[in-house]
Amino acid sequence: MKYIDPHIHMVSRTTDDYERMALAGCAAITEPAFWAGFDRSSPQGFHDYYRQLTETEPARAAQYGIQHHCWLCVNPKEAEDAGFAREVMSLIPEFMDRPNVLGIGEIGLNKNSRNELVILEEHLALAKQLDQLVLVHTPHLEDKLKGTRLIMDAVDNAGLVPDRVLIDHVEEHTVSAVLDRGFWAGMTLYPETKCTPQRAVDILEAYGTERLWMNSAGDWGPSDPLAVPKARVEMRRRGHDDDMIRTVTWDNPMTFLSRSPRFRVTDA
Numbered sequence: 001m002k003y004i005d006p007h008i009h010m011v012s013r014t015t016d017d018y019e020r021m022a023l024a025g026c027a028a029i030t031e032p033a034f035w036a037g038f039d040r041s042s043p044q045g046f047h048d049y050y051r052q053l054t055e056t057e058p059a060r061a062a063q064y065g066i067q068h069h070c071w072l073c074v075n076p077k078e079a080e081d082a083g084f085a086r087e088v089m090s091l092i093p094e095f096m097d098r099p100n101v102l103g104i105g106e107i108g109l110n111k112n113s114r115n116e117l118v119i120l121e122e123h124l125a126l127a128k129q130l131d132q133l134v135l136v137h138t139p140h141l142e143d144k145l146k147g148t149r150l151i152m153d154a155v156d157n158a159g160l161v162p163d164r165v166l167i168d169h170v171e172e173h174t175v176s177a178v179l180d181r182g183f184w185a186g187m188t189l190y191p192e193t194k195c196t197p198q199r200a201v202d203i204l205e206a207y208g209t210e211r212l213w214m215n216s217a218g219d220w221g222p223s224d225p226l227a228v229p230k231a232r233v234e235m236r237r238r239g240h241d242d243d244m245i246r247t248v249t250w251d252n253p254m255t256f257l258s259r260s261p262r263f264r265v266t267d268a
């Protein structure tokens with residue numbers, strides 16, 4: 001049974017990771033634009049990054065039969081300088097028509113600061129203007145619930161439809177708020193901290209599978225590009241059937257991502 005990992009930062013991963021993911025059944029991935037572990041010193045640095053996301057990574061993934069897609073934005077961690085962020089955002093439209101670009105993401109909040117919120121609102125306006133799907137990063141730890149609410153309000157104020165927005169990194173205390181307002185929700189699996197595969201399966205057992213997906217968010221920090229197949233093993237170990245596993249790791253990402261005409265994947 002194949003799977004989709006809808007949030008993974010392959011620019012930080014080795015080609016061996018692509019091979020291991022393909023062996024584990026990965027058919028497609030989507031890669032949101034994010035913080036690279038260091039602040040880029042110029043808008044040109046983002047221009048190069050967008051080329052990497054739209055040219056280099058699709059070619060690398062294709063060697064292993066994996067369809068690569070991406071999302072473009074200035075991540076909230078580098079959005080504190082609004083002038084800089086706006087210069088970077090002005091580059092986005094030129095990349096929006098590339099064949100693997102699905103929408104705007106991962107936008108959101110990191111420290112819930114005023115400037116982050118302003119740039120978030122401008123990204124949402126851009127998504128509305130270009131009629132794009134949106135993938136949202138929510139802050140970690142104690143700021144998560146407050147940040148998630150601020151983000152959902154901003155999406156509503158921008159006039160975007162919640163059904164075309166995925167709120168990522170939900171946890172036990174935010175998942176119902178997100179689903180109740182009609183958004184899609186992503187659970188990000190981390191090896192030990194935050195949401196482990198075990199906790200993600202607990203959440204599925206408590207809240208059901210509608211509009212929920214899971215991803216590895218593999219990046220340059222401690223993370224596991226095989227987190228999704230490992231969570232499938234955990235579901236199976238607990239006695240969940242193939243239908244449920246397929247719903248969360250294939251059908252749901254397929255349904256949401258297919259709202260972009262650029263999402264392509266061969267069948268499971």
Ligand SMILES: [Zn+2]
Nearest residue numbers: 032034106217
């Ligand atoms: Zn991410």
